[in-house]
Amino acid sequence: MDREKAEKLIAMNRAFKILRERQRANLRLYPEVKELAKKVREERENDVGNNELLRKVMESLERRGFDVYLTPTSYEAVKKVLEVVGEEKLVVKSKSNVTKEIRLREELEKRGMEVIETDIGDRLIQVLNEHPSHPTGPAVHLSVESIANRLSDFYGTEIPPKAEKIVEFLRKDIENAVERANVGITGANAVTAEGSVVILHNEGNVFEVLSRPEKWIVVTGIEKIYSSVESAVKAAKLQSFYATGEILPSFIEIVSGAAKTADIEKKLIKMGRPKEITVILLDNGRSSIANSDYRELLYCLGCGSCVANCPAHSVYGEKFSGGRFALFDALTGGKDALKLCLSCGRCRKSCPMSLDIPKMISNLREGSEVYNFLLSHLRWMNERLKLEILKIAMGL
Secondary structure, three states: OHHHHHHHHHHHHHHHHHHHHHHHHHHHOOOOOHHHHHHHHHHHHHOOOOHHHHHHHHHHHHOOOOOOEEEHHHHHHHHHHHOOOOOOOEEEEEOOOOHHHHHHHOOOOOOEEEEEEOHHHHHHHHHHHOOOOOOOOOOOOOOOHHHHHHHHHHHHHOOOOHHHHHHHHHHHHHHHHHOOOEEEEEEEOOOEOOOHHHHEEOOHHHHHHOOOEEEEEEEEHHHEEOOOHHHHHHHHHHHHHHHHHOOOEEEEEEEEEOOOOOOOOOOOEEOOOOOOOEEEEEOHHHHHHOOOHHHHHHOOOOOHHHHHOHHHHHHHHHHHOOOOHHHHHHHHHHOHHHHHOHHHHHHHHHOOOOOOOOEEEEEEEHHHHHHHHHHHHHHHHHHHHHHHHHHHHOOO
8 A cells, every 4th residue: 555545545535534423413403313214114115116107207207397307328418418429529427336337527528628627526526537535525535735746736726725726716716617618417316206306405505507508418327206296395405414413414305397487477487597407317227126125225315324334445545435236236246345344334333224234245255254354354354454564664
């Protein structure tokens, strides 16, 4: 383990510790979280893989003026995005794990498009060419000093090592791109039976991305269907708490069609932006998962609590993405990384949906469980020792 990797792991683990402390402190303020989790889990069990609900969601979205496409693979999803983008050369987008899954930014950039990430964390990951370390906090492995130095080199101007100054600088850069862009791309935390798209965010950028450009493209997985807006908002509260320690995000966008007015004779007249809204629902193996022993994986809210509490991720970083994300990677790619799982059960204990990730990993990975258990712990202790030695050497 080299010094640079150690510094990133130390910064990441420090950030995760802060998150866990905030959750513990706020749990006293929001004791209803535990009961809320049980209700959301029950609703997820009914909604995920429900083809009748999926059909209703799509029909409702279309009735409200959305262009809706069900794409079986990542290739088809990217192809549809390219069709909608057309000849545009600048795209602004917000944080989305689904677009990361299909490598949408990279695919657009291959075709000569300029893609600007509008979330601070994702913009840092993009500019500094880093691998995300957490689904909702992708840049938590980077220290403020490292960020300031590397951004100063990238932009050719001195940026002080203060979080407020870094955010201020990046916001101005992002706002300039939003002003020029005609296409905005977001994910969605939920799409509902009433025909609504629900998105959580804290920075305010999502509103700009969906409302300022001429075209807004939503890319999300078919497991994000909900029977109602009320159900989606309950899940939003839960996701927010386990992702940030706060019971509500700063913003919950509920969009049920293009801007319109009924102020003249109660006739509905479209107005403003976006003028075109496209919703792309991605399967990419999710239907198969929904009909397998790994079905409950799709109940995941994407909060990343499993990652923040994963001891294997704490020493391996991107080599083992942690919890649900490591399992999903294995189901859609290679299984080798699963040998790093310690079978400790912390992902299950910290998951608001009580997903039995350890059991699913055990079922999926190859070889004797006793052998995997012993080998994973020996590897982990070795990596942990290296990290502790480097911390001492760096005076941390």
